[in-house]
Amino acid sequence: MDEPLKGDAMPGRLTAHEAASRVEALRREIEHNTYLYYALDAPEISDAAYDSLMRELRELEEAFPELASSDSPTKRVGGYVEKQFSAVRHDRRMYSLDNAMDEAELEAWMDGIQKLYGSLPALCCELKIDGSSIALTYRDGLLVQAATRGDGTTGEDVTANVMEVADIPRALRREALEEVANPDVPLEVRGEIYMPKASFDALNLEAQAEGKKQFANPRNAAAGSLRQKDPKVTASRDLATFLYAISRNDAIRVKGQWELLAWLKRAGFHVNPDVALCQTREEVLAFCAASLEKRGSLPYEIDGVVVKVNDFALQDAAGFTSRAPKWAIAFKFPPEEKTTLLRDITVQVGRTGALTPVAELDPVLVAGSVVARATLHNEDEVHRKDVRVGDTVIVRKAGDVIPEVLGPVISLRPADALVWEAPKTCPSCGSPVIREEGEAQLRCVSIDCPAQALERLLHWVSRDAMDIDGMGEEIIGRLVEIGRMNDVADFYSLTVEELEQLHMGRTNKDGNAISLGRTTAAKLIDAIQASKDRDLARVICGLGIRHIGKNTAAELVETYPSMEALKDASEEALQAVHGIGQRAAASIWTFLRTPDNIDVIERLQDAGVTMVAAQRSGQDKPQTLSGLTFVLTGTLTNLRLSREEAADALKAYGAKVSSSVSKSTSFVAVGDNPGSKYDKAVKLGIPVLDEAQLKTIIDTGKPPVL
Ligand SMILES: [Zn+2]
Incomplete structure (x- = not known):
């Protein structure tokens, strides 16, 4: 972004x-x-x-x-104390935290902290558990009361229910009690009660089976389970806790948050293991980035990172605003769900003829990027989700996942919202569409479908396949339109003269048709010629065989290092290749026995396109870079290598090459015009290499000496 x-x-x-x-x-x-x-x-x-x-x-x-x-x-502000549970006044107010919605706001908060103290004090970083806040009161080391947060000053008494939560200690461990400053004063311990994702899913499955209402998310499930009239119901729910605070910092003989967490652990509480005591702002940002990255893989939901000034004396010096402590902030992860308007449902024809309904949305910012379109997968999905044109829909994007329409907000549905009907004919070629048994996808099976041809051709030139620079949708679309191209072998009979004259279907201000011109045409032909030497895995991937992607193509080439060998392989033998399932094996076997496809492969071979795997020189190289992760950014002008080629060279020595910078990145190599990855590397304090250093590594295989 x-x-x-x-x-x-x-x-x-x-x-x-x-x-x-x-x-x-x-x-x-x-x-x-x-x-x-x-x-x-x-x-x-x-x-x-x-x-x-x-x-x-x-x-x-x-x-x-x-x-x-x-x-x-x-x-109005939310906050609601139910009558059913008696009210409990908290020992001291349970503040909520101010939020930092992005890195810039977090940095601004750290600027303020640095200014306040003269230098940046140590900051304790903890995961922000997406659960329900809880306050536990211990007298003489025994649990006597439990309360919800409520409005911060007064909560609800949920003692009977909390007694049923297995991981909350009824009594504090003796050795920890020795560190309590005044044993006569009750101790209020605070934290978060949550429901693990797996338990939440199980609970909802059960509710669904019994026709009961399901919970919207684990947090509501935790809060709801805690506020049951019958403690037995609470006992049947799998609730867990992480504790992280006490109402009065001077109640325990510790000097800061980090030590307090250690004490809580000694006392018998569950304390989240993902914590960091950071000395620099780079460390704080790195912790936030790493936490965001691991968010999906944790067994419980988190929605951010809490950053606190570690030292209690310094916390006291900073004090509170009317809403929140000045010495702490919640760095919130970007929201993953938004609502927006569904303008239309269009149909896209893929290269295998699959018809996919696509939601055309009012553009909306989701998890840091603008979403204007999202796949609706297939006809059944559209009807199962009951999304209609005109609906306000909920759009989700989790991590790097493709945006998805979760469903409509039914109560906002206008009277004239339209139920979508699947097309009977292909929107591209007009042929009737079919739906094979056991398949969810509608399919256009016409061999002359221009939409399929276009998608197949675009796939061939794409980065994962033959990576032909400059050949885009506009030019290929035009070539398909005028009937010059139908399959991928047609690329190799194109000439400079032909492309030079290619009219782009537009006119300039003098009314003359715009054509590509000599320079562009020559460049394109060069790029097409260069693609002949790409490795066999790319060729196989580029053919666009169903169920065969970049990785499966690479696996196939490992076992069958030539097109000939692949053609000779039986379906059974193909299934035995690592990473190739039954469907993929059947798909490739059939593909290589279809006359039209064999014809295309033969024409490619005649044109000089690689049909044999290159000798893997990389395998002979010593794995001197194993364990190191590189990120490449910018244009490698002096090196005269594409980033892809540089990456392959590094991988040959056993290095990992990643596309995004994170805490686990070892080095970021930077060419001309680097983008945000460079900024991120600097921010996270990851060593940056220039082209000369990168060249030395590629030439020698030796890790850089910094
Ligand atoms: Zn069609």
């Missing part, structure tokens, strides 16, 4: 009338969910989706001030 975008939904301009009815609908929906959330712990939508609706409402109220109202949900 080059430039962060402000705001969430970016709807087109609404008329005052449209805005009024949208505001009305949003308020109703938000209020409904506020009630479900606070009173019943059973929201129908995720927190992120809720926030997204709230933000849209706020923006509309700002854009149309006449619609503002004092009883709008935007004017």
